Amino acid sequence: MDVFADLGRPLRARDLCQALDLPIAKKNTENIRAKLKRLVNQGILVETEPGMFAQPRSQPNC
Template sequence: MRARDLCQALDLPIVSKNTENIRSKLKRLVSRGILVETEPGLFTQPRP
C-alpha cells in the first residue's frame, strides 16, 4: 500500500502534509520490522 492510498482509506485530505506524515510513520514501522518496503514507496506486511 502506498501512503496516498492509506490517506484515502483513512479519509484524510490528499495533501503533501498528510502523505508525508503517513510515509514517515510507515518508514518507522519498516525500521521496527512490522512492515516491509518492497520497492520505494510501496509498503506491505512481511510474509511469514
C-alpha cells in the same frame, strides 16, 4: 494495520491516506510516509519497492 490486512497488497502513503479518509494533501502523505518508514525500521512492515509498503509474509513452519 487492518487496511494492509484487508487489501492484502502493498500500499503507497497516498493509498493509506485515502483508506483512512484523510485529505490527500502533501502534509498528510508525508506524515503517513514517515510513520510507514518507522514501521519498516521496527520490522512491522516491509518496503517492497521504493514507496510501496506491505505487511511481511509469514514464513510457514515446516
